[in-house]
Amino acid sequence: MDKKTLSIILPGLLIAATGVGAGDLATAGFAGSHLGVAVLWAVVLGGLFKFALTEGIARWQLVNGDSLIDGLATRFGKPFIYIFLTYLVLWSFFVGSALISASGVSLHALLPILEPANGKIVFGIVCSLLGLLLVRGGNFALFEKVMGFSIAIMVVIVLSTAVVLWPGNSEVLSGLFIPSIPDVNGKGLTWTVALIGGVGGTLTIFSYGYWIREKHRTSRDDIRTCRIDLMVGYAVTILFGLAMVIIGNTVTVEGKGSGLIINLASSLEAALGPAGKWLFLVGAFFAIFSSLLGVWQAVPYMFADLMKHLTPSSSDKSDDSKTSAKLTETSSYKLFQLALALVPIMSLWVSFKEVQKLYSIVGTFFMPFLALALLYFNNRKGMGSDKNSLLFNGMLLVTLVFFSYVAWQKFFG
Template sequence: MSERHSRSLILQVPLMSNAHLKSESQSFALLRVIGPGILVAATGVGAGDLATGALVGSTLGVAVLWAVVLGAGLKFVLNEGLARWQLATGTTLLEGMVQYFGRVSRGVFLVYLLMWTWFTTIALMSACGIALHAICPISDAASDKVTYGIAQSLLAVALVELGGYKLFERVMSVCIGLMFLTVVATAVSVGPAWSEIGQGLIMPRIPEMGIDSLRWTVALIGGVGGTLTVLCYGYWIREEGRNSSADIHASRIDLAVGYLMTALFGMAMVIIGSRISVEGKSAELLVHLSAQLEQELGAVVSWAFLLGAWGAIFSSLLGVWQSVPYLFADFLSLSAERRTDVSVVNTKGVAYRGYLYAMATLPALGLFRSFASVQKAYAVFGALFIPLLALALLLLNGSAARIGETHRNRWPSTLGLLFAISLFVVYGYFEISQTFGG
C-alpha cells in the first residue's frame, strides 16, 4: 500500500510541475497579447486624470459617467488608427507625417516634443514626490517633493536601463494591478448608489446644464488617457514583434483591454468624488482625498487608496521615461525617403539613452520653483496635440493610395476622428481660456 502510494506521488510530481509550467506560459502568452494595452492604460492614467475624475464627481456626480466611456472610446479610435497605419505600411506615424507632410512637420514636432517633455517631466516628478511624502514623510513637504521626485526619476532610469522592455512591461503590470485593486475597491467601499451609476452610464446628460457644467464634462472626456504618449504605442508593439497587417486584430484586442481599464479607473474616481468632498488639484488633491477617506472609512481604505494613487503616478512616470525617448530616437533617424525596415529602436543607442538621461535629470531644476507661467504654455501645447493627431489620421488613413484600400478608414473611424477633432478643439478652448483667464 505504501509502495503504491509512493509511486503515485512520483507520477504526480511531473504532472503538477508540467501544469504549473503550462499555467506560467499561458500567463506570459496573455501578457504578450494585452501587454501594450496595459502599458497604454498605466502610462495614460496619472495624477491629473485621477484628480479631474474626483473633481467632476464632486461637482456633477455620477450622472456624467458616460463621458468617461466616451473619452476612452475616442482614445481607442485614435490609437487603433495609429496601429493600423503602422502595421499596414511598416512605418511609424511619425515617419508617415514626415513623408507626406514634408520637413516642416519635423520642426513642429521637435518643438512640441521638447516643450512637452520639459513640462511633463517636471509635473510627474513633482507629483511622485508629493505622493511618496504622504506615504512616508522624512522632512517637510517642499523638501520631500524634491528628494522623492528625483529619487523616483532615477529609479525609473535604472529600471529602464537594467531590465529593458520586458522588465518594464512586468513592473507596469504590477503597478496597474495595484491601481486597479485599490482604486476600484475604494470606489465600491464608499457605498455608491448602483442604480444612479447605471443611469449615468446609459443615459447621457449633464446636470444643471451651464457653461461650468459643460466645461467639467468636456474636461472629463478630454482627460481620459494620455496625449503625446499615444504615439508610443507603435514602438511598444514593435518590441512585441508585431510588424504586419496580420497583427491589427491583436492590437485591437489589447487596446480594447487597455482603454476598458482606463475607463474603469476614471469611473472609479468619479464615484469616489461623488461621495467624498474633495478640493485642490493634481497629486495634492489625491493626498487630501486620502485624508477624507480616513475620516469616512478608516485608515485601511485611506492607505489602500494612497498606495493605488502612488502606483498610478509612478507608472505614468516610468511609462514616459521608457517610451518618450523612442520618439526622439526615431525623430533623429528620419529622412525624407520612406524607410522599408521595421527595426526596433536601439535602446542602447546614444539618441535613446541621451534623451532618457536628459529628461530624467535636467527638468529636476523645475522642482525648486513655481512654474505657473510655463504651465500656461504647456496647456496650449497639450490642447493642440489630439486634434492634430486626429487630423493626421484622417489624412493618412483616409487615403487608399497611402495605406491601401483594405486598411483605409471606414465611415465609423472617420466619424470618430471628426468628432474627436471637434470635441478636443472645444476642450482646448476651455483649457486655454481657463489657464489665461485665471
C-alpha cells in the first residue's frame, strides 16, 4: 500500500483501532461462545449503524466548518454543554479505568512476573503513563505511526486465528445473510443487542472529526474521501468483530471484561497450542492498548471543544481553536488529557459503583440523541446538496429506533 492511499484511509483505521477495546473483544467473544456464528449478521449491522453516525458527523463538519459539538452547543446552549460535559467526564473516567485495567491484565498475561493483582496495577499504570507519553510527547504523525503498527499487529493475529479456526463456509454465510438469534427467549436477545451496540465504540466516533482536521480535510470536496476512508475503517472493525465471534464459537468462555479475554486465550491453547495462545494474547494487548492510546489522544479534543463555549473570554475561544492542531495547545486539552491518564488509576484500588450508575443512566441516551441530532442537522437547508440522502436517513432512523429500544429495555425491560 503506497503512502498516499494510507494517508487517505488512516483516520478511518484510527477509528477502528480506538473503537475496539476490551469490552468489544469480550462481548464478541462471549457472544460467539454462547450463540455461535449464527449472530455474525449482528456485527455487520452494528458496523453499519456506527458508519452512518460517523459519516453524518464528518459531513456536518465539512459543510459547516464547525464540529458537530459546536453546532449542538450553539443550537441548544448551556443545558446541552453541561449535560454533555457530565457524560464526557463520567465516560472518560469509567472507560479510562476499564482500559487501564484491561491493559494491565493483558500485559501481565504476556509477562507474568508479578502476582496477578499486583501485575494488573503495575502494568496498568505503566500502560497509562506510556500512552500519555506517546500522545503528549510526540506529534500527530507519531501517534499515527504507533496506531498503525498496533492496528496491523492486532488485525493480522486475530484474523489469522479466525481463519485457522474457520467453522466452515456454509455456517459463516448462513450467519451473515440469514439473521437468527439462538436462545432468543433466554439471554440470546440480550447478547445480540449488546453485540450490535458494542461494535465500533460510542463516544469515540466524535474523534473522527478532529482527526480529519489534522489531515487538513476542511471542505465539502473532502466528503467523498471521508466516505471511502470510513468504509475501510468500519470494514476493518466489522472483520475484527466477525473474527472474534468465530474465535469465541470454538471454545466455552466464562468471565467478564479483560478476564474473559485471558480465559479465551487459555481455552484457545487446546485448539491452537501454546504458540496460538501467546499470539492471540499479543493481538489482544495491541487491540486494547491502541484503544487506550486513541482515547488519551482524542477525547480531550471534545472537552476543549465544549470548554471554549463556557469560557468566551479565554484564549480557548479564539478562532484558531476551531482547528484540531490549535485545540491541542489549549489548557483545557492539556489538563483533561493529564487527568484522563492519571485520575482513573485510582479505580485500580477503589470501587465507584454509585457514580457508575449515573454514568450508565446518562450514557444510555447518548446514541439515540446523536442519531436524532444528525437527522435534524443534516436535513436542514444549509446542508444544500449534501443533505442526508434517503439511504442515510433510513440508516439513521433504524439506528435511532434500535438504540431507543436499548434504552427502553435498560430502564423498563
